[in-house]
Amino acid sequence: MARPLTIALVAGEASGDILGAGLMQALKARHPDARFIGVGGPRMQAEGLDSCFPMERLAVMGLVEVLGRLPELLKRRRRLIQTLIAERPDVFVGIDAPDFNLGVELELRQAGIRTVHYVSPSVWAWRQKRVLKIRRACDLMLTLFPFEAQFYEAQQVPVCFVGHPLADAIPLEADRLAARTALGLAERDAVVALLPGSRGGEVARLGGLFLDAAERLCALRPGLRFVLPCANAERRAQLEALFGDRELPIELLDGRSHEALAACDAVLIASGTATLEAMLFKRPMVVAYRVAPLTYRILKRLVKSPYVSLPNLLAGRLLVPELIQDAATPEALAATLLPLLDEGAAQTESFDTIHRALRRGASDRAAEAVLQLLERA
Template structure:
């Protein structure tokens, strides 16, 4: 364990994330950092998870939760105002360390400001620059002191670019476990224990809900016409309101249970899941629950992405595996017919299910059991102490 800094009483760090999953990862890192620096001052951009471990939240993560070019342009004035406010805070407070979590379009400009102010920068969870916009590596080379990456192949990518890097392990490998039994969640949510439970996971950003949830709800309605032994549940991310989700459910005219319960408890209770592409698909993979992936974005954003993104899959587990272990339905393929047909297969084709679960286990084995949060906290302490 790194030694405690002599200036511990005045140590401070700013931590910034742009989405719900980063709020969770950031909270775990801060918890580990406080084991090393019990009185460190932590502040920045995050959500309820980071707030619960003592981070002073200046801006809620929900303010940044947009995805896609068209969506970003729509909200650009507000995002720019938040960025400028955060830069000003960096310059005024001059923390000992800036920890950035993913969200590169917001965070790389912050890294530049930090470097200009002599503030050290630790980047946790790399942008997917190995897949698209690889020129961002130049910004990382100039402005980031240490990359803490969560996939084994990312370490070599940065080493080849002469960027200080450590593969710390993926934080989800330690987090991915249910805390209550399946039957308990079924009963507490007044679900029918004799019916199959289908998870409808639409994402954590408003734009993801707008683009993906109607498809998931239509798919559920289509599946109900084929079989009556199914019921549905949607976890509500901390960046969203339950009222918003209920509005979509009401408009669809279908019964869907909603919950803010621990995401792993919800995953564990499901027999199959239809999920929007994102961190949650890796969480589902690690819990080894049969899954399909959908993703829809604005047409203009999709056309641009098709020209510049250099990987074959949307789901991170499929990217790691180098093959489609869970079916993906992207853009025009994300239809109620396609999704309901695949859900039916995930409930009834035992050989298909077994093969998918076996491939998920291989992904879990490949990611190993490193403690990503504790290792990242150690890197943070090293940067603060030097």
């Protein structure tokens, strides 16, 4: 009896878990008996993934911060490669986490296993020589954004632009009134969403800063209200500890970031995927980010892109303000965000065009690309 189609996937954090679950759903629609192995979070496991170890062990960011975890990461990668070569899946899909996954892909491809990388690393922005390793490591690159596909085509790497699943999931026009009703906000309220990140390190560096900026905004605009989605119970406890003796009209939410974005008038937000979500909800935003000082000094020398936030990268011009590292002060954040409460439409007028360009049925397109690769093999 022939074995079912066996697909290995590895995701390293929550955003990859979402992408992986969508891809698995699309693959199961075409191959209901498909078997999935690798590493993933709760969403991928709910779709049937047999995870070799908890996905959270791969969730680390920053050039300096990763050093303390490096021995564990290398050991886990070595064991995973051994397991997958023994299992011989029909294809391996590495979802984001390039520093971990590209090494896996390189060894699996050398062992004769087809490999796909889903979500391009930022090779167009920094460390462009990584494209040489990508060319050796993967049979196909799946990109979420069109400018990434153009880069790989120029570098002669097989590539398919699939669009972004968030652009498929988020409506072209969000129901603000319904979101406000669900969150207990009045239609007339002026509301700012605070999104300081989902990782502990991000919240440690940005949480207090965002609360200080909220205090400043309250002084400048009495009656202003805030919503702050917490990624999980740990982040909620971390944020509650940061409040100290501040008295702020902030509602901490358990998850519900999409409702917060749909309901608000403007967003103070950490650089990352959340900026894409804010753009898809057509909300004006101010982007802030801080990393460890040594990491910042290294990145400043290496990064070639003039922008860090996805709305600006997608537009190819400065749409949203970016306040990075020492420029991200409470006074600067408040002063930059305050005008957006009344004049945000000037910033968001291009957001709908970008949304439509990314709305491609990403999970289905990704599944078709993976299966076509296997057919060619």
